[in-house]
Amino acid sequence: MTEGPVRTEAALIEQDRVTDWWSTAVSRVRPGEILLRGYPVEQLIGHVTFAEQIWLMLRGELPTPLQGKLLEAALVSAVDHGPQAPSIAAARMAATCGVGLNSAVATGAGLLGDTHGGAGQQCMEILERIVAGAEPRAVVAEFRERKAYVPGFGHRFHPHDPRRDPLLALVREAVEAGEVPGRALAAGLALEAALAEGRARPVPMNIDGATAIVYAELGFPAELGRGLFILSRSVGILAHAWEEHGSGTRIKGPLPRPLLAGYHGVAPRDLERARRMG
Amino acid sequence: MTEGPVRTEAALIEQDRVTDWWSTAVSRVRPGEILLRGYPVEQLIGHVTFAEQIWLMLRGELPTPLQGKLLEAALVSAVDHGPQAPSIAAARMAATCGVGLNSAVATGAGLLGDTHGGAGQQCMEILERIVAGAEPRAVVAEFRERKAYVPGFGHRFHPHDPRRDPLLALVREAVEAGEVPGRALAAGLALEAALAEGRARPVPMNIDGATAIVYAELGFPAELGRGLFILSRSVGILAHAWEEHGSGTRIKGPLPRPLLAGYHGVAPRDLERARRMG
């Protein structure tokens, strides 16, 4: 099909319809030019950090240096939680199945759903409510009534999450420097205090709560907090997939030989007999 | 953007360019009409089996009833191999992570790569060589020299694969009925015999070899044999994902409490100290 010299207004309308369908504000790519949120990519290379670039792509503007560092700290904090995590284990298994490294990473990222990666987003939504006026004790009572965990607090694993304190310290610094409002931090601490009331053992803030505070202070919407967790955890997913890929193991299942998966189904039966019986 | 009455030849050329880009011979979908390989879908519903429909979509024509039954038997044979298989285990884990059932199925299918699902395709390629004149003993020698397994034979798990005999019996019936040529069957049996020569323990044909013979006899290209294995195994993947989804387990990793993943990395170290040392 030749392009032809006839480019009528209707032809341009038809073409526009399709290119509009795939229009974006994130980037403009033309022969010889790549604009990322309006900036030529060659101006960004070597002049912004990877965390600043992430912010730019998601938010449309560059952060201040201190905001960039706070984002960076949160991204660093959540990169890995070991092979107990299904996202990591699944990626490790994928890396032994003869699929590309990209597929192993995709496998891991695909497991970061509402229950395995959603707590940060859910916590951000709760912080929003408290910043908007909700009473922390009331929120705690609400969850206690539903017999549900408050996302961002407690941990199936760590009595005290080692990532909480350094992240909150960085948030405090940013508040003192006037770079972030400090309201999400106050909300999170109030929630932590309300959770501790009348309990022998506290219910400390965990990584989801700490990063929720960071991302909320930095102005990210709750669902984008989930996206940032995905970028962060992809680093650990890649590292583990790479390590397993180099192990030489083939078709790695969850159990090593000679262990076999258990069975709790019906007793062995015969098809013909079952069909005769009805 | 209004469609307008101006539809010049150039406009149609522009539109054609895009719709051509997404053109297919598999189906035609227009308001009120769905043609699958030329047949109106309403004619197929209730008049073809699911296996016959699969054949139609992939090959463009319907199979004979006996060809359809042979395909059906192969699809039935490979649906599952238990949670030891990484495709099954990963799908089970995904089902506990708060992603949809479709994502759990996609996770499992994503692991059916060259090493965990590719043996059938690789075996079909070997059968093609033998049907084209390659000497089975030479092929065996080739693999022995590379210290590699011949795909389709032996098994990490089954001394005798219970799926081999019923599948080969069905192929023999089809050969006797004149429905399939019988050449891939002969090639596969010759390969099995060549593998057994001079060995105390035979190297019996496994599911990949048996289904390779079936798909080759039915005229499927090797890579499409892999596609059929994926459709088949997706059934087991779905069944396992569904079962795990109903278990109530959340964020299922590979190890049950209180087991922890092992560690064989560097000893704990201090960042400041490491930086001071250089």
Place this chain on the structure above:
Amino acid sequence: MTEGPVRTEAALIEQDRVTDWWSTAVSRVRPGEILLRGYPVEQLIGHVTFAEQIWLMLRGELPTPLQGKLLEAALVSAVDHGPQAPSIAAARMAATCGVGLNSAVATGAGLLGDTHGGAGQQCMEILERIVAGAEPRAVVAEFRERKAYVPGFGHRFHPHDPRRDPLLALVREAVEAGEVPGRALAAGLALEAALAEGRARPVPMNIDGATAIVYAELGFPAELGRGLFILSRSVGILAHAWEEHGSGTRIKGPLPRPLLAGYHGVAPRDLERARRMG
């Protein structure tokens, strides 16, 4: 690590903990044996249809022949809807990116989420409500108030879905044969009638509604109806991925040359200047 002769009760307890963690009722796989829902796989090969095998794996028992045929018809009906569907388009693109056929299928299945594959499940949930006593007109009013479509009815594409009538005819036959209760069918028809009341143009049942009725009549839970849609649509996904794979196109994007994606972001700007300004 040697297996050793010491197998104390505690050792067996430890091993049991892990194999229990991966226990299933779907299948039992031991050297030389594969039981699928209790039946040796070699008894099933050649003796059950693929649709009957799907039912067995998901439900734990075999269907009657007529139930199997009804399931088969529903599976056949939903295999494809052409490259306009994102699940199909994404799989076609994947097939040109140098990933395996399994990854292309996984890509397509991964897009069958709540909005692109969830309508059948949502419709089944509505049918359950009506069978349990909810008044169809009230349900319709509920959706009208939310300005939402009733899942399973109307269609963005077909004024009359060609798959509705043959599927409902088969359900009626099964009702008359006493094989299915007929309550979901009555509920679906009542809903369709209620939707038509007081409207110039009817809001006919579409494929999601028709298959919802089939799966509900056959006793499948709503979410498993989604799983069955995934198995069905995977056939079309595979067929399209296979076709595109054979096209020779590399790295197929959504737009053919020379069309470019549109841009509606900020005007081109300079990084240094932006930083100087503050």
Place this chain on the structure above:
Amino acid sequence: MTEGPVRTEAALIEQDRVTDWWSTAVSRVRPGEILLRGYPVEQLIGHVTFAEQIWLMLRGELPTPLQGKLLEAALVSAVDHGPQAPSIAAARMAATCGVGLNSAVATGAGLLGDTHGGAGQQCMEILERIVAGAEPRAVVAEFRERKAYVPGFGHRFHPHDPRRDPLLALVREAVEAGEVPGRALAAGLALEAALAEGRARPVPMNIDGATAIVYAELGFPAELGRGLFILSRSVGILAHAWEEHGSGTRIKGPLPRPLLAGYHGVAPRDLERARRMG
């Protein structure tokens, strides 16, 4: 199953077998402790950049500050190439299908296969050959004979890739500072020169070639260069998925209304008639 006080040596052996199966050198996660390549995570938060953390997780040691900045520049350079890229387009479509943001990111990453993301890795392998002594002109002749593109050079899109010069400038600085050997840079430039010989139009280095040089100079294995491209491109994938998610579009296919996918298959035909004919 109770844990019980009996923990014999055999019990520990059984447990060890499983935890060894999931052992890693990347991280150690114990209650209250997270070591990443030996460093407590709380020491890393706020003290390393995200790029340095990526290096640490993949390589096991921290980079020098200059090495970290060079990695950072390469990661920034490849974040996006617009919706023409299938990885971006597929992720945008996924974001409208009612799957989580993580699934949209996984969809995009899943398309970064050998042909859409593999060129950097393939170019690194060629640079290794030249550094090891292969003659650039011979390599060029090899590819010309196979009528194949030399990965890393030329571009389907950019006559001059705007990312080449800033990346190579940063490599030169690092060479002059004695931080990287400079051999991969020399190899890449020699290859570019050899490609230009006797041609009217040069075949300039593109992003895959430039980042290949960076990653090779930094000592990353070729396949890990692919992994780094995946981490980088995931940022653009997330940004585009997020934008599309916010657009309100549902079930976005490749074509806007009223365009339909083309059809080049068999003419419409009748099933009964086809079956009667044989």
